[in-house]
Amino acid sequence: MTVQRIYPPDPIAPWAEIVPHMPPMTVDELHAIPDDGWAYELVQGVLVRMPLSGFGASSIGLLLGAELTVYVKKQGLGRVTGEQGGYRLDPAHPRDTELGPDYAFVRADRLPPRTSPEYMKALLGGLAALRARGCLAPRR
Numbered sequence: 001m002t003v004q005r006i007y008p009p010d011p012i013a014p015w016a017e018i019v020p021h022m023p024p025m026t027v028d029e030l031h032a033i034p035d036d037g038w039a040y041e042l043v044q045g046v047l048v049r050m051p052l053s054g055f056g057a058s059s060i061g062l063l064l065g066a067e068l069t070v071y072v073k074k075q076g077l078g079r080v081t082g083e084q085g086g087y088r089l090d091p092a093h094p095r096d097t098e099l100g101p102d103y104a105f106v107r108a109d110r111l112p113p114r115t116s117p118e119y120m121k122a123l124l125g126g127l128a129a130l131r132a133r134g135c136l137a138p139r140r
Helices: 027-031 055-075 117-132
Strands: 038-043 046-051 078-081 104-107
Antiparallel strands (some): 078 104
């Protein structure tokens, strides 16, 4: 079965489709989009979308991510993150592009120190998201 696209692939983001009738936007505007069942990314200010992964693709992604995590941890290479991470890969235009891969590897020398506010913000933000989704029970 082939997947039918509403629009043909665009060279700016061949893995996704450009959201029609949307003006250029920033990462802050991307973060304000309500959840509607699509996964969004921003590429050079252009909003693109993909449907959420199905069971098979999600299962394979989790297995690959788990293997990568074990390898990276054993070798002391850095960290592996899951699909909820947003990455700004264009240092020249950090507010124009943010991608959300299924998982990502970050080299140890690029990680923020554990004592930095950035590290704590990421850690606490992840815990708050788990609690909001009902994955963590409130303290009694």
